[in-house]
Amino acid sequence: MNVQRSSSWRAACAAAILAVVLFGAGGCSDDAPEGAAAKPSSAEAARDSGTDGKQSEESSPQSSLAEVKNGDISLAVTAAVREDGGFVTVSGTVTNNGGEFWSAAEWKSDENELSANGASLAGASLVDEKNKKKYLVLRDTAGKCLCTRFTGAGVDAGKTTDWYAQFPAPAEDATEVKFQVGSMPPATVQLSAGE
Numbered sequence: 001m002n003v004q005r006s007s008s009w010r011a012a013c014a015a016a017i018l019a020v021v022l023f024g025a026g027g028c029s030d031d032a033p034e035g036a037a038a039k040p041s042s043a044e045a046a047r048d049s050g051t052d053g054k055q056s057e058e059s060s061p062q063s064s065l066a067e068v069k070n071g072d073i074s075l076a077v078t079a080a081v082r083e084d085g086g087f088v089t090v091s092g093t094v095t096n097n098g099g100e101f102w103s104a105a106e107w108k109s110d111e112n113e114l115s116a117n118g119a120s121l122a123g124a125s126l127v128d129e130k131n132k133k134k135y136l137v138l139r140d141t142a143g144k145c146l147c148t149r150f151t152g153a154g155v156d157a158g159k160t161t162d163w164y165a166q167f168p169a170p171a172e173d174a175t176e177v178k179f180q181v182g183s184m185p186p187a188t189v190q191l192s193a194g195e
Contacts, residue, residue, distance in 0.1 A: 064092070066179070066187035072098030073155075077179055080189040082169055087138060088126065088191060090179055091164035096155040103154040106182040111136075113143045119153035120145055121165040124181035128170040135167040 064076040077092040096102040108114070109122035114137070122145040126135040138146040147165035155161050170177060170191070178186040 065189040068185045068187045070182075070184050072096060073102055073184070075181070075184050075187065077187050077189050080177065080179070080191050081194050082191055083166075083194045086169045088135075088167045088169050088177075089164060090124075090126070090167065090189070091162070093160050093162055094155060095160040096157055099157050101154055101156055104150045104182075105153065109137070109145070114139060114145055116143060117145045117147075117149055120149040121147040121163055121181055122149075124165045124167075124179065126167045126170065127178040127180065127186070128174040129178065130174050130176075131171050133170065135170065138166045138168065 064078055065080060067074060067076045069075075074095040074097060075092065076095075077090060079092070080088060080090045082088055094104075104119035107123050108118060108120055111122075114122040122137055122139075124137050124147065127133070128135070140146065145165070148161075148163040150161065165181075174191065176188060176190055178188050180186040
């Protein structure tokens with residue numbers, strides 16, 4: 001009887017563990033519904049300085065805080081959020097409306113420390129005009145920017161790619177900043193508080 005009870009108990013435990021594993025795996029899916037934007041959460045953005053933002057055929061239906069254009073390239077800012085820890089995460093999309101591949105090389109940083117980031121938003125900045133301060137992209141101890149590095153070094157013709165960049169937070173009284181990267185015109189955005 002002890003052997004039978006022990007076997008039943010083991011089978012019940014195995015079934016419970018299997019259910020937890022299967023249920024847990026289903027809850028951890030990274031797949032977004034079709035048409036939804038794949039934007040890194042604040043925590044993911046802080047740890048991910050690699051390539052993010054998959055290219056898609058059309059822009060996601062997110063509302064923009066600002067949109068600027070330079071030739072065939074459109075840059076939309078969809079969020080500018082003050083985060084706990086004293087930094088700001090700015091994110092959005094870049095769309096190549098042209099007929100040829102667009103290289104994001106001009107968006108890289110001129111700083112020696114960030115030169116290894118290649119085609120990225122390492123050259124982006126935030127300007128707080130009220131307090132007359134300019135903020136450069138944050139980087140980790142290895143010199144990797146806390147920003148998007150473009151897969152394939154740019155954006156294919158007719159495609160849209162998500163991006164993000166993190167900066168030191170401006171003073172609390174700064175509610176509006178200008179985001180700029182490369183030769184794109186500055187985009188004026190309102191800062192919002194994190195969740």
